[in-house]
Amino acid sequence: MAAITSLDGSGTALAELKPQDAGQVVHEQVYNTLRDALMSGQLAPGRALSVRRLAAEFDISAMPAREAIRRLVAVGALEMTPTRRVMIASMTADKLAQIRQARLALEPDLGTAVLAAIGDRPRQLAKLARTLESIDADLDDAIRQGDVRSYSLKNSAFHFALYRASKADVIVSLVESLWLQYGPHMRQIIGRLGTHCLADDQHKEIVASLEARDAAGLCAAIAADIRTGMNTIAAAETDAIPAT
Amino acid sequence: MAAITSLDGSGTALAELKPQDAGQVVHEQVYNTLRDALMSGQLAPGRALSVRRLAAEFDISAMPAREAIRRLVAVGALEMTPTRRVMIASMTADKLAQIRQARLALEPDLGTAVLAAIGDRPRQLAKLARTLESIDADLDDAIRQGDVRSYSLKNSAFHFALYRASKADVIVSLVESLWLQYGPHMRQIIGRLGTHCLADDQHKEIVASLEARDAAGLCAAIAADIRTGMNTIAAAETDAIPAT
DNA sequence: CAGGTTTAATTGTGATCACAATTTTAGGGG
DNA sequence: CCCCTAAAATTGTGATCACAATTAAACCTG
Numbered sequence: 001m002a003a004i005t006s007l008d009g010s011g012t013a014l015a016e017l018k019p020q021d022a023g024q025v026v027h028e029q030v031y032n033t034l035r036d037a038l039m040s041g042q043l044a045p046g047r048a049l050s051v052r053r054l055a056a057e058f059d060i061s062a063m064p065a066r067e068a069i070r071r072l073v074a075v076g077a078l079e080m081t082p083t084r085r086v087m088i089a090s091m092t093a094d095k096l097a098q099i100r101q102a103r104l105a106l107e108p109d110l111g112t113a114v115l116a117a118i119g120d121r122p123r124q125l126a127k128l129a130r131t132l133e134s135i136d137a138d139l140d141d142a143i144r145q146g147d148v149r150s151y152s153l154k155n156s157a158f159h160f161a162l163y164r165a166s167k168a169d170v171i172v173s174l175v176e177s178l179w180l181q182y183g184p185h186m187r188q189i190i191g192r193l194g195t196h197c198l199a200d201d202q203h204k205e206i207v208a209s210l211e212a213r214d215a216a217g218l219c220a221a222i223a224a225d226i227r228t229g230m231n232t233i234a235a236a237e238t239d240a241i242p243a244t
Numbered sequence: 245m246a247a248i249t250s251l252d253g254s255g256t257a258l259a260e261l262k263p264q265d266a267g268q269v270v271h272e273q274v275y276n277t278l279r280d281a282l283m284s285g286q287l288a289p290g291r292a293l294s295v296r297r298l299a300a301e302f303d304i305s306a307m308p309a310r311e312a313i314r315r316l317v318a319v320g321a322l323e324m325t326p327t328r329r330v331m332i333a334s335m336t337a338d339k340l341a342q343i344r345q346a347r348l349a350l351e352p353d354l355g356t357a358v359l360a361a362i363g364d365r366p367r368q369l370a371k372l373a374r375t376l377e378s379i380d381a382d383l384d385d386a387i388r389q390g391d392v393r394s395y396s397l398k399n400s401a402f403h404f405a406l407y408r409a410s411k412a413d414v415i416v417s418l419v420e421s422l423w424l425q426y427g428p429h430m431r432q433i434i435g436r437l438g439t440h441c442l443a444d445d446q447h448k449e450i451v452a453s454l455e456a457r458d459a460a461g462l463c464a465a466i467a468a469d470i471r472t473g474m475n476t477i478a479a480a481e482t483d484a485i486p487a488t
Numbered sequence: 489c490a491g492g493t494t495t496a497a498t499t500g501t502g503a504t505c506a507c508a509a510t511t512t513t514a515g516g517g518g
Numbered sequence: 519c520c521c522c523t524a525a526a527a528t529t530g531t532g533a534t535c536a537c538a539a540t541t542a543a544a545c546c547t548g
Contacts (some may be wrong), residue, residue, distance in 0.1 A: 023500065025328075061503045063545060066530090070311055074318035076417060083510060084269075084530055098414040105349040170425065171318060181414065182478040195408050269531065280497060305533045310500090327540065328500055 012168020026057050027064035031071050038077050038088070038180050040152040045090040051076065077180035091185035093234070100230040104223055106175055107159075111218035113166035114210070128165050129211050132158060136203045143195045151195050152187055158203060162210075174206070182233070189236045197232055201225050268342035271308035274298070275315050282321050282332070282424050284396040285431020289334040293322065321424035337478070343426050344474040348467055350419055353405075355462035357410035358454070372409050373455050376402060380447045387439045395439050396431055402447060406454075425479070433480045441476055445469050 024032070037043050043223045054065040069086055079089035116123060119124050142150035163172050170228040190198065202225035209217035268276070281287050298309040313330055316322040323333035362369050377404045386394035400423060407416050433444060446469035453461035 052529070063502050063504090067310075067314055067501090071318040074315040076414070085510085086530090094411075094413055098412050101353065102350065102415050102418060105353065106346065109345065109349065124516080165336075167290050168342050170320065170339055170422075173344050174346060174421065177418065178414075271531080296499070307532050307534090311531090329540085330500090 005209070019074065023204035025064075026060055030058055030060070030064050030068035033058075033074060034068055035077065035180065036153075038072070039118050039156050039183045040149050041183050041190075042149065043088050043186065044090045045184045045185055048087045050086070070075060072180075073116075075177045075180060077183075096182065096185070096230070096234055100226070101177050101233070102178055102184070103175070103226050103230070106171055107224045107226060108219040110163045110166045110168060110171060110175070111206075111209075111222050112215045113171075113206060114162060114167045114217050115213055115218065117165060117167045125211065125213075128162070129207055131161055132183065132203070132207050132210070135161060136207070139201075139203070143199050146195050148187060148190050148195055151190065151198070155198075155201075156183075162206065186233055187232045193232070193236060198229065200228060202228065252354075264411075269308075270304055271311035274302055274304070274308050274312035277302075278312055278316060279321065279424065280397070282316070283400050283427045284386065284393050285427050286393065287332050287428055288432065289332045289428045292329060292331045294330070315423075319421045319424060321385060321421070321427075332428050338471060340426065340429070340474070340478055343422050344470070344478070345469050346422055347419070347474070348413055350422075350462040351407070351470060352466045354407045354410045354412060354415060354419070355450075356459045356467050357412045357415075358406060359457055359459050359462065361409060361411045369455065369457075372406070373451055375405055376447070376451050376454070379405060380451070383447070390439050392431060392439055394435050395434065395442070396427065398459050399442075399445075400427075406450065430477055433477050437476070437480060442473065446472065 034043075049069060051062050051065045051069060054069065055062045058065065060150070067108045069078060073080050073086060075087070078084055078086050112127075118128070135154055139151060139154035139158060141147075144155055159179075161177070163175060166172065205221040206218065206225065209215075209221050280286075294341050295306050295309045295313060298313065299306045302309065313322060317324050317330060320333070324330055360374075362372070378414075379398055383395060383398040383402060386398055403423075404416070404420070407419060410416065420425060446465045448460065450464040450469065453459075453465050
C-alpha cells in the first residue's frame, strides 16, 4: 500500500507515512495512517477528503477508503457537511473549550488509574518511566529543532504511552477521540507560533510523580500540562488561515 | 425499509421499531435504528451481528448494513472479535467501573453547561423543564407497569433532552458513546431485577435545580442519579445470562 | 452415544459498476 | 471586470460479485 502524498495543502512530504501493516486489513491500515496523520497535524482543517481521491492516493479500491473515512467521521476526527462531503473539521472557540473541559475531566484521573494498574511492581513502573523519559527526550529535540510534526507525534506518544498503561481502554478511547478532534488545529497554531511556545510542558513533573507513586501530584501535573497546552492554543487568534 | 424482527433472542416484538426517515440515507436509518435498539437494550450482549443478516432484516443490500455496523463499532457500541466477527459487547466489572467514572466526570458538568447555554431566558428554561417533566411522567408510568423497554427509552430521552440543551455536542457525543456501551447490559440487569429497583432516581431534583438555576444543585443531582443507577447495575451479579 | 473429522454454509473484505446529486469549470452577457 | 447560466467533472450512495477464511453442520468411526 502506498502512502499519502498530496493530501496536505503544501504538497510536501507526508509520503514517508508508513503504517505498521502487521496482520491488518487494508481499511485498517488506511484508518491508522489517517489517524496518525490527523493526530500529528499533517492534514489541515478545512481540507476536503473524497473516497475516490483517497483510494487513488493509497492505490486501493474505494471500499477500504470508505470504511476508514466512515470510522473517522464516527469518532469525530472528520466532519461531514450537510451534503455529505467529508472534510477535516475546522475549529471553533466553543469546540476548543469543550475539548479542554473534557480532557481535564478525563485525563488526570487516568494518572490515578495508571498507578492503580501498576500496583506494587517497581520493575514495571521503572520501565514505564524510562519509556516516557525517552519519548520526552525526543520531544525536547523536536522543540529545539522546530520540527512541528515530530513534536506532535512525540507529544501524543508520551501521553498515550502513559494513558494506555492504565488499561482503561474505554476512557482512553474517549481521550483519543478528543485528541483527533483538535490535532489538525493544534498543528496550525504551532506552525504559526513555533514549537518554542510549547517548551514549558509538565512532562518532567509527570514522570517524577509517577516514579514517586504520588497520585495527587500526577493528577495535578497532567491537569497543568493540559491547561498550559490548551491555553497556548486557545490564546492564539483563529484567523488568517489560508483555506487552500 | 423494514425493521428488526428477529435480532433479539426472544424473537419477540422489536418489529415496531420505526426510524425517523426524514431526509436520511439508508445507512443512517439503519444506524439510528440500531442505536436506539442498543440504547433501549433491545439487543442482548453476546448476540452476533452479520452484515448479510442485518441487510436481510432491513431488506436492503449489504452496503448500508456494513456502514452502520462499522460506525457502531467505531463508537464502542459494538465489539469486534479477533476474527472480525461483530457482536453486542459483553460487560465486565472493569468496563462498568470505567463507564461510571467517565459518566461522573462528564455528565454533571453538562448541567452547568445547560444553565449557561440557556442564560437569562425564562421561557426557554420553562419549556425545557416542562419537556423533562413530561418525559419523567412517562418514565414513572413505565416503572409502574414494569415496561423495561419503555423505561430505557424514556430514561435516555430524559437525560439527552437535558444534555443536548447544553449545545456541547463534543461532550454529548462522548456521553452517548458511553450510554451505548452499557445499554444492553443495563437492560439485562433490569430485566432480572425489575423496573422497581430503579424507581428512586433523581429526576425530580434535576428538574427542580434546573428551574431554580441552581448549578451546584443540578450537578449534584445528576451525579447522584448516575451513582444510584450505576450502583444498582453494578450490584447485580453478572452471571447466569443465557448467551443466546 | 461420544468425539473428532470432513463437508457445507456463512461471513468479512475488497473490487467494480450505475445513478442521482453536488461541485467545479467554462462560457456568455452585462 | 463581475455575475449569472450551462456543461463537464467529481462525489456519495447503494447494489452486486468473487474470494479466502471462519463457523456451523453433518457425518462417520469407535
